Amino acid sequence: MAIEGGFVTAPTCQPVETSHPVLAAESLRKSFGAAPVLIDVSLTLHPGEVHAFIGENGAGKSTLAKLLAGHEQPDQGRILLDGQPVRFPGPSDAERHGIVLVHQELLLAGQMTVAENLFLGREQRRGPFLERTAMRIATAERLTRLGCSVHPDMRVDRLSIADRQMVQIARALLIPHRVVIFDEPTAVLTPAETAALFRVITELKASGAGILFISHRLAEVAAIADRVTVLRDGRHVATHLAADLSQHEMARLMVGREMSALFPDKPQVPTGPVVLEIGGASVPGFVTDAGFSLCRGEMLGFAGLVGAGRTELFEGLLGLRPARIGKLLLDGHPHPLPNPRAAMEAGIGYLTEDRKGKGLLLRHNLAFNLTLAAEHRLHRLPLVDAAREQAALSRALGDFDIRVGRRDALAGQLSGGNQQKLLLAKTMLRRPRILVIDEPTRGIDIGTRAQIYRFIASLAREGVSCVIISSEMQELIGLCHRILVMRAGRVVAELQGEEMTEHNIVVHATGVAEPAA
Amino acid sequence: MSRAVVAGPAARRGWRLDLPTLAPFFALGLLILLGAAVNLRFLDPQNLTNVVTRSAFMVVIGVGATFVIAGGGLDLSVGSMSAFVGGLMILAMNAVPTQDMAAAIAVGGAVALGGGALCGLGNGVITTAGRIEPFIVTLGTMGVFRALITYLAQGGALALSSDAMQAALRPIYFGTVLGIPVPVLVFLAVAVIGWVVLNRTPFGRHCVAIGANEDVARYSGVAIGRVRCITYVIQGVCVGVATMLYVPRLSSVTPGSGLLWELQAITAVVIGGTPLRGGAGRIWGTVAGAVILEMVANIMVLSNLVSEYLIGAVQGAIIIIAMLVQRELARRG
Numbered sequence: 001m002a003i004e005g006g007f008v009t010a011p012t013c014q015p016v017e018t019s020h021p022v023l024a025a026e027s028l029r030k031s032f033g034a035a036p037v038l039i040d041v042s043l044t045l046h047p048g049e050v051h052a053f054i055g056e057n058g059a060g061k062s063t064l065a066k067l068l069a070g071h072e073q074p075d076q077g078r079i080l081l082d083g084q085p086v087r088f089p090g091p092s093d094a095e096r097h098g099i100v101l102v103h104q105e106l107l108l109a110g111q112m113t114v115a116e117n118l119f120l121g122r123e124q125r126r127g128p129f130l131e132r133t134a135m136r137i138a139t140a141e142r143l144t145r146l147g148c149s150v151h152p153d154m155r156v157d158r159l160s161i162a163d164r165q166m167v168q169i170a171r172a173l174l175i176p177h178r179v180v181i182f183d184e185p186t187a188v189l190t191p192a193e194t195a196a197l198f199r200v201i202t203e204l205k206a207s208g209a210g211i212l213f214i215s216h217r218l219a220e221v222a223a224i225a226d227r228v229t230v231l232r233d234g235r236h237v238a239t240h241l242a243a244d245l246s247q248h249e250m251a252r253l254m255v256g257r258e259m260s261a262l263f264p265d266k267p268q269v270p271t272g273p274v275v276l277e278i279g280g281a282s283v284p285g286f287v288t289d290a291g292f293s294l295c296r297g298e299m300l301g302f303a304g305l306v307g308a309g310r311t312e313l314f315e316g317l318l319g320l321r322p323a324r325i326g327k328l329l330l331d332g333h334p335h336p337l338p339n340p341r342a343a344m345e346a347g348i349g350y351l352t353e354d355r356k357g358k359g360l361l362l363r364h365n366l367a368f369n370l371t372l373a374a375e376h377r378l379h380r381l382p383l384v385d386a387a388r389e390q391a392a393l394s395r396a397l398g399d400f401d402i403r404v405g406r407r408d409a410l411a412g413q414l415s416g417g418n419q420q421k422l423l424l425a426k427t428m429l430r431r432p433r434i435l436v437i438d439e440p441t442r443g444i445d446i447g448t449r450a451q452i453y454r455f456i457a458s459l460a461r462e463g464v465s466c467v468i469i470s471s472e473m474q475e476l477i478g479l480c481h482r483i484l485v486m487r488a489g490r491v492v493a494e495l496q497g498e499e500m501t502e503h504n505i506v507v508h509a510t511g512v513a514e515p516a517a
Numbered sequence: 518m519s520r521a522v523v524a525g526p527a528a529r530r531g532w533r534l535d536l537p538t539l540a541p542f543f544a545l546g547l548l549i550l551l552g553a554a555v556n557l558r559f560l561d562p563q564n565l566t567n568v569v570t571r572s573a574f575m576v577v578i579g580v581g582a583t584f585v586i587a588g589g590g591l592d593l594s595v596g597s598m599s600a601f602v603g604g605l606m607i608l609a610m611n612a613v614p615t616q617d618m619a620a621a622i623a624v625g626g627a628v629a630l631g632g633g634a635l636c637g638l639g640n641g642v643i644t645t646a647g648r649i650e651p652f653i654v655t656l657g658t659m660g661v662f663r664a665l666i667t668y669l670a671q672g673g674a675l676a677l678s679s680d681a682m683q684a685a686l687r688p689i690y691f692g693t694v695l696g697i698p699v700p701v702l703v704f705l706a707v708a709v710i711g712w713v714v715l716n717r718t719p720f721g722r723h724c725v726a727i728g729a730n731e732d733v734a735r736y737s738g739v740a741i742g743r744v745r746c747i748t749y750v751i752q753g754v755c756v757g758v759a760t761m762l763y764v765p766r767l768s769s770v771t772p773g774s775g776l777l778w779e780l781q782a783i784t785a786v787v788i789g790g791t792p793l794r795g796g797a798g799r800i801w802g803t804v805a806g807a808v809i810l811e812m813v814a815n816i817m818v819l820s821n822l823v824s825e826y827l828i829g830a831v832q833g834a835i836i837i838i839a840m841l842v843q844r845e846l847a848r849r850g
Contacts, residue, residue: 320736341738350736358732363796364725372726373737383717426737 019046020083022210023068023099023179028077030063037063039234040077045179045210050201052213052225052242056254056417056445059231061214062104065181068212069101070094098178102185104214105356106164108171110157115139117156118171142170147196161188161354162306169197173204180204181212186220187442190305190471191506198224216445218247232256255447262450263478264457270481272296273331275465276348276434278317280326286312287489291327294434294465299456301480302469303505309489310469311353314436318343318350344373349432351423353439353469355416359423362412366404367393369411369422374429396425401451417448424455435459436467441475453479473502485509536846541789541805544839548812556819564815566698572811573700574599574759578778579785579803580704580711581637581755584748585651586786587715587798589728592640592752593655596778597662602632603760603770604666607675610682618685625686625764630757636662637753641746659779667772676769686765700762704804707758712800714751721798724748728795784832785810788839809835 021044030038038060045051053061066072068079070088078085081097088094091101108117115136124131124138139152148166150159156167165188172180182201186194201211201224215221221228221242228245230237230253237253272295279291287309294300302310316323319339328335330346343350352358360369367389371378378388393407400421404414411422420441427435440456441449456479460466470476476483477500485493485508493508495501552559559565578595585592609628613621636658643654669675677683692699715721723744726734735741764770787793788809789802813835814828823831 340735341740344738352736354732357730358736361726361729361733361796363729368722368726372722372734372739382719383713384719384722 019048021045021080022047022082024080024083025064025068026078026080028064028067028074028079030060030067030072030075037234038067038074041231041234041236042077043229043236043239045212047178047208047210048205049227050205050211050213050225052215052221052228053231054215054218054221054228054250054254055231055237056447059254059445060234061231062183063234064231065101065183065212065214068094068179069099069181071101095175098176099181100172100175100177100179101181102169102172102183104183104187106161106168108156108164108168111155113153113155114143114150114159114167115152117167118142118152118174120171122174139170142173143167146170146200147193160307162190162193165189166193166197169200173200177204177209179210179212181214183214184216185213186215186217188306188471190509192305192510194220218250221250222247230254251446254445262446262453264454266479266481267297267299267457267461270295270297270460272298272463274329275331277329277332278325278327281313281316281323281328282325283309283312283316283321283323283489287316287323289326290486290489290491292484292491294467296465297460297463298482299460299466299468299480301476301483302467302486303471303473303476303483304486304509306471308486308509310486311438312489313486314350314438314467314469318348318436320350344430344432347431347433349427349430349435351427351435351437351440353442355419355423356412360411360419360426363410365408365410366397366402366414366422367407370396370426370429373426378429392429396422396429400425400455417444420444420452421448424452432464434465434467436469438469440468440470441472449475473505476500476505477502487511537790537843538799538802540842540846541799541802541809541839544788545805545809545812548809548816552812552816552819555816555822559816559819564819566701568811568815569808570698570700572808573704573762575778575781575785575807575810576704576804577707577755577759577762578752578782579789579807580707580800581752582782582786583711583789583791583798583800583803584715584724584751586783586791586793587728587795588724588745588748589731589795590644590651590745590748591655591783591793592637592749593652593779594636594640594659594662595752595756595782596775596780597659597666598633598636598753598775599756599760599763599778600666600770600772600774601662601669602629602636602757603764603774604669604675605629605632606760606764607677607770608669611678616681618682621682622685626761629760629764630754633753633755633757633760634750635753636756637750638746640753641749644749645742645746655779663772666770666774670770670772672772674769674771677764683768686768688765690762690765703758703762707755708800708804711751715798715800720744720747725796725798728797730796781807781810781832784836787836790843792843806839 023045025041025043027040027042028038029040041060041064043051053064055061063072067074070091070093079088080086086097109120112120118139119135124135136152143150143166146166146169148163150163156164159167165185169185185197189197204211213221213225225242227239228242228250229239230250232254274293275296276294281290282288290313292300304310312321315321317325319342335346356362370393371389378385378392396402397404402418402421402425404418411419414422437456440452456466456468468476468479483495483500483505484491485495485505487509495504578599582592582595606625606629610621610625613624640655640658643649644651677686689699694702715724723734723739726737726739727741727744731741785806786803788806789804790799791797791802810832813831817823817825817828817831
């Protein structure tokens with residue numbers, strides 16, 4: 001794999017068996033309501049070790065991290081620090097003992113600057129006043145070490161998601177730490193940013209910190225971890241030295257069965273008519289003069305680094321942000337597409353990359369979410385038709401294999417994979433002819449990913465045209481007929497057939513002949 | 518539909534206590550017990566009827582405010598708006614030359630509803646098209662409406678000029694149908710309609726969705742501006758209905774009419790369990806909230822323990838306690 005060139009190889013393992021674990025857990029058990037999420041899970045973490053936890057969505061990885069960092073309390077079992085039992089009633093208690101958690105979710109104050117966020121709650125001060133200059137300098141220095149070039153005075157809500165993640169990591173590392181827990185830290189990072197993060201992890205390791213690394217990306221786990229623990233359905237399945245475990249074996253242990261091919265067979269390369277043709281599309285600040293065409297039943301991939309303008313291009317086309325579009329032909333006819341509603345009515349569906357912020361109402365139930373975009377199809381106006389709505393929900397739960405304990409659960413109570421399937425079901429309820437999916441499998445386990453891939457492929461076979469925006473190069477290569485690469489707001493390359501390799505994508509996405517280490 | 522049985526959520530979940538929704542009604546029950554303990558005259562049907570009747574304005578305005586707040590907005594102008602609309606209604610009715618009472622009342626009703634709707638539309642358009650915080654917009658229009666009624670009344674009072682017309686209007690507030698006061702029937706009708714619209718129509722859903730997360734609503738193709746604008750129009754129409762009940766009561770409007778109603782309306786909505794940040798709306802909770810406010814005042818008048826000059830203080834304390842209770846219930850639920 002081309003991105004492996006970016007990884008720093010883990011230094012030789014210290015003989016972990018002989019050192020005393022800095023952090024250990026014995027038979028942790030946790031239930032939310034009636035559902036057990038974690039059942040008798042034990043672990044040890046040694047100083048200078050990277051211990052990776054892998055598992056499908058809902059396997060209990062994030063819950064384990066939250067228990068260890070004091071965000072949740074175990075129902076049973078105990079946590080040992082240096083061999084002594086400890087209790088962390090809150091995250092600040094864990095932090096006082098040097099245990100910090102880098103969250104999967106982005107928890108930053110959007111209207112404050114990078115430096116203010118970094119030091120929020122632990123500001124440096126001289127007397128009653130803030131040491132603003134010192135904090136700005138420290139921020140810049142720490143971000144540079146992470147390979148992140150954002151200015152300390154930037155407002156956080158102006159940053160890309162990847163940069164925000166970096167700010168969050170920098171903030172966590174500000175605390176004096178002996179144990180650092182990373183929960184899916186690379187989900188929104190580009191290969192270069194991931195490589196920078198891995199350099200930092202290697203430094204942390206060398207300084208004697210214990211690292212708990214939670215990830216779905218098996219290639220990364222193989223590259224960075226010393227030991228790997230697999231969780232499945234809240235139970236401990238296996239712990240191995242990373243060197244003894246191939247990625248294939250990891251995947252098999254996670255799923256609990258032999259993995260069938262992750263990617264379905266590609267449908268025939270489409271020869272159908274062009275359904276959508278875009279030219280001269282500009283989104284101020286993000287996209288300059290982009291264009292592409294899309295055939296019926298085609299799967300078109302958009303690759304590029306985070307911030308290359310892929311999301312913004314499509315948000316602009318759909319009227320979700322201000323844009324100038326030179327040429328927009330739908331089935332060969334000019335179409336204005338002035339707003340999201342008109343785009344939907346023209347048969348274009350869009351699945352946002354930000355499923356919690358822009359996709360689902362987390363505090364409302366499944367039926368409410370499912371039908372929000374499609375009421376005019378579903379209901380006999382003017383009233384909501386509860387019976388049809390429940391029937392639609394039953395169909396969606398079945399068709400998309402959404403696993404949920406109770407049908408009146410809130411969307412926020414679903415796991416990430418099930419939320420994504422619900423979002424897919426919501427978008428498909430309008431029966432779009434063109435489906436734009438932004439990061440279809442971000443933060444989603446392998447089993448669900450395979451399901452989503454199969455679903456997308458079946459759509460294409462039915463003649464739906466799919467645009468897939470993804471930072472997972474494997475995903476684009478495995479699914480798409482054609483890949484467009486964007487860099488700095490422009491479409492810079494079109495790859496087809498044998499040209500679709502990770503190497504080629506990285507070369508065009510970064511604009512460097514050889515992928516930078 | 519041919520589908521005989523569809524497993525609805527209610528069928529699956531069985532009977533479950535929804536504390537945040539029921540809390541205002543528990544509070545109302547407690548208040549009735551307290552009232553009875555303080556003074557047995559409180560339980561006199563005449564007194565209770567009176568309390569519920571007097572709460573009619575606030576229930577009607579509160580139903581409108583539930584829409585605005587559920588949609589993530591806020592309307593501070595309702596008190597001034599009702600005084601202004603009341604003034605317009607009186608001027609219009611005075612201008613009807615004939616002795617035809619039915620025509621005058623029809624004109625008055627049309628002016629009240631139309632005027633309220635237009636005022637609400639103004640709030641809505643400025644908020645959505647101008648992209649200004651609703652707090653600021655309605656703070657501004659609150660001042661505008663209040664000044665306009667002061668100007669129309671030239672600082673004094675606007676009254677219905679003909680005694681006959683006053684007499685003809687009186688039944689709208691003081692009359693009863695089958696023993697139930699007309700204002701109570703009106704607020705029940707408004708609440709039922711409001712509940713259906715908020716809970717059983719796509720529009721109501723869109724309202725709640727916008728309040729819960731505007732981005733999600735926008736990405737779902739909800740016409741944010743239009744929906745939000747309509748919530749203010751609904752609020753305006755509710756103010757119009759309340760004004761139609763208010764004018765017959767005193768037959769006049771002064772620059773002091775409807776003072777602080779906006780705060781009472783917000784209090785009623787919040788006591789009723791609708792979060793001030795939006796994303797949910799509880800119409801019947803608002804009804805209970807408005808009745809609670811009126812009942813507290815009544816109990817204080819009937820008791821000799823606390824001076825009725827402190828009614829405002831008690832109502833103020835109630836909204837704070839209501840917030841604390843709601844948060845505690847939400848945390849446990």
